[in-house]
Amino acid sequence: MNFEFSEDQKLVQKTARDYLAEHSGLGVCRAVLESSKPYDSGLWKGAAEMGWLGAAVPEQFGGAGLGYLELVLIAEEIGRALAPIPFSSSVYLATEALLLAGSEPQKKKYLPRLCSGELIGTFAFAEGASDLLDPGFVSTRFDAGRLSGEKVPVADGDIAGLGVVLAKDAKGAPCLALVDLGGSGITRTTLESFDPSRSQARLRFEGATAEPLGDAGKGFQIFERVLDRAAVMMAFEQLGGAQRALEVTREFTMNRYAFGRPVASFQALKHRMAEVYCALELGRSNAYYGAWALSSSAEELPVAAAGARVAACDASSLSAEEMIQLHGGVGFTWEYDCHLYYRRAKLLGLALGSAAEWREKLIRRLESRDAA
Amino acid sequence: MDFNDTPEEAAFRARARGWLEKNAEPLDPSKVAPNEMGEREDAATIRRCKAWQAKKADAGWACITWPKEYGGQDATPMQRVIFNQEEAKFRVPPNIYAIGHGMLGPTIMAHGSPEQKKRYLPSMLRGEEVWCQLFSEPAAGSDLAGLRTSAVKEGTDWLLNGQKIWSTGAHFCDWGMIVTRTDPSAAKHAGLTYFIVDMHSRGIEVRPIKQINGASGFNEVFFSNVRVPDSNRLGAVGDGWRVALTTLMNERVAIGAGTGSGRFKDLLRLAKQTRRNGRPAIEDSAVRQKLADFYVRSKGLQYTGYRTLSALSRGQIPGPEGSIGKAVGAPLGQQMAAFAVELQGALGAVADKELAPQEALWQEAYLSAPGLRIAGGTDEILKNIIAERVLRLPPEIRVDKEKPFRDIPSGNITK
């Protein structure tokens, strides 16, 4: 057993950190947050040039042919920088769906363009305040090559060119469809996002042309498998942001004085930061286990992914919430960056379904594992 | 990164398992694991413990990470974990050697003279002699360096006077490791010296203390003119604090690894057996949410341990990060026990082994859990360590650090 990343993998991470430090300071995130820009296209190009978008995609499909252990470390850096790019939608979701369920021609057609960044992908699954545990929420229809229905919210749905859509076929069985989001019969509306540095949209399909993805009748299983894979990568992104939030909070409290001392010297604050640290370590350890399961296609992946997701959600909420409180009044200002972490933590914490849903999934999976 | 055994590790595991199968009775994985904390340390139990330890030593399975010259195998930390994992699947006596093997042995290895190592380590390993830790005092617990038990040089001996308290196992131990004050005019941390003391010496009186769980695992130990030869000094005169830190560092790692958070399976089983809202509790969503939370934290600790182990295997020394195991694990154990008792409804208040589910395991666990949040550093002390040594936040303000020890004021609450 070896539960650490290799030196080569750490080098990939360091390269990503250095690149993002130079090209994705918080000013870049804030610029997207404060404008109507849905994402930073320059940074997206950079991420593509760095080979991050296809890090885990085989070279024959235009990827870098690294692996998931490299990709999760890049994800951690994306999270740390609060990079305002559709990385999770395109890389963890759309690309993964294609890798998992795409036919050879579909992979050949789309993966190289996803890897080069020329095409942004997303996965449209939610329909309102959906309970993602059960296919009952899906009412979008995919029948005879046509899609009809409404998906909301769809992360990066206003900027993506390729959509993977969870729908129901003529028999009412869940299925997946691949759709060119620039095509006709599709209305896209940008929504007001809780974290405006990451955009969200409503997609309305009225007989839009689409092609099936994956085996008929297996749509929900594929959806859940894609979500599990995304949950592991997302956990690293969440922890990256949470780790940085703790570092910034530490810096601030060391330099903010009250009662003649740095506020960081008050035991109440020290203990709260220690608790954030503990939550982060538990998150990290669960995420490592998830990364191992993902990279080795272990049968533990469904349990490991749920564990990683829950622990990452807990840690990132705590870290971002404490960040604001430990900053005091300035933490509540628009001008300070605390709210960037706070918003992003919640956005990512809900993007694949809430922590509560994943706790439920985790127990279901433990039960079925025990039954087996 | 690979979670599976390497071929060498798998071979080692098979070897360990093969030996255990021949020499111990396997546990039934579908049943509740035995509750070690509930075992009492009567003479018969101690005899069983010693017999098992000797058997392991004869076959080369005792303290396997220790050097060969003391009876160990020079094994890797990973191999120790593998052996422990396998041993946990068998019915074996409770571990009365945790303090000696986990904390005191390593302290002797780090600071002892060649003669001391030769005299004490092999018999400690074989379990012939059992060891206790004599650190805490009525007026010095978290603030250990405030201890007052004095040691005064007389010829080639030292004369010890004072009182220790909470000394786990002192009533059946042969040797103790003690920190004393040898220079009250020096500053608090500077006037301390560390000794090995024969628990059968004249002048030592051991009085068991009854704990809230009904057991008497720890003791008061009184010293009146106890003679300790200078050859039993561990480290230099006045260097006792540094030696004690070695013990404490090993303590947190040892305790953290053993906290009660490993009982998730039993808790899940309990949730299937008990009822809530007219159906099995496991079907209740509030119960499921809570179980998931316990699972994620338990596993998080276990995997954190594996990360530490991976670092150790690369030759890194254990750092203050090890405190997380106990800082999270001890409260978690208590939360799980409290939840389990509540799942039982009114029956939760019944501690009868025949009647309460799972042989009253959780009632016992709930009564033992507070002790784990205190022993070896309280929750607050561990958070201080994480804050100061891991996050590098400012240290607590100390009003007593520079003064001669004898001038430091003390409160009037002693125990």
Ligand SMILES: Cc1cc2nc3c(=O)[nH]c(=O)nc-3n(C[C@H](O)[C@H](O)[C@H](O)COP(=O)(O)OP(=O)(O)OC[C@H]3O[C@@H](n4cnc5c(N)ncnc54)[C@H](O)[C@@H]3O)c2cc1C
């Ligand atoms: C089951 C058990 C077994 C034990 N076994 C042994 C043993 O074998 N050998 C041995 O030497 N000792 C042993 N101990 C003693 C143990 O190490 C001490 O009890 C512990 O260090 C706390 O010290 P105290 O009891 O004096 O409490 P105190 O130090 O008086 O603490 C009282 C309260 O004050 C808090 N507090 C103290 N200082 C601070 C601070 N700086 N910041 C914030 N809060 C603070 C504590 O967290 C606690 O809540 C054992 C204890 C238990 C419960």
